[in-house]
Amino acid sequence: MSSSIAYLLRTPSPIGRIELTSDGEAVTSLAIARGGVLPNDEHPETSTAVLDDAAAQLAEYFSGERRSFDIPVHLQGTPFRTAVWERLASLEYGSLTTYGELGLSLGHPGYGRAIGGAVGANPVPIIIGCHRVLSSSGKITGYSGGDGIPTKLWLLEHEGITLAA
Known part of the structure; x- marks a missing residue:
């Protein structure tokens, strides 16, 4: 566990166990188990109010x-990634966008690959809905969370969006 992670909480979900970390004031990361494994499985849980609220x-x-x-x-990242994550945070439940539309909305047309990299590096998936980008x-x-595309499909279907992989 990174020395910058002060608090850690795991919670069950329909898409696998979820691991949340916090600095004590805010959520700093969310990981979905991949193959049943979480990044900090070897570390004990130490929760705090913001993590308890996030799990609820x-x-x-x-x-x-x-x-x-x-x-x-x-959100800790480059100014470019942070701008992408902030734009993702404005996507509403059940809505979709594309990597290209995301780039255009940020004034970076043609930056699809960089946008994709930033979306994939989102430190708090689900809370910031990166699964809503096609x-x-x-x-x-x-999809970089959980078991990849099946996890993304589950999240989209949960929000009422049905697509083929």
Whole structure:
């Protein structure tokens, strides 16, 4: 566990165990188990109020009772990545965009690959809905959380969006 992670909480979900980290003031990361494994499985849990709140809001999201999150997050990344994540945060439940549209909205047309890299590096998936981004053809080209495309498809279907992989 990184020395910058002060608090850690794991919570069950329909897409696998979720690991949340916090600096004590905000959520700093969210990881979805891949093959049943989380990044900090070897470290003990030490929760805090913001993580308890995040876990409760995630449970509400998965049960269909919540469509947006009211959790403070600290996003650490380059100015470009942070701008992408902030734009992702404005995507509403059940809505979609493409990497190209995301680039255009940020004033970076033609930056599809860089946009894709930033989307894939989102430190708090689900809370910031990076699963809502598709290729310009409308296809699901990948997902870095959980078990990849099946996890992304589950999240989209949970939000009422049905697509073919």
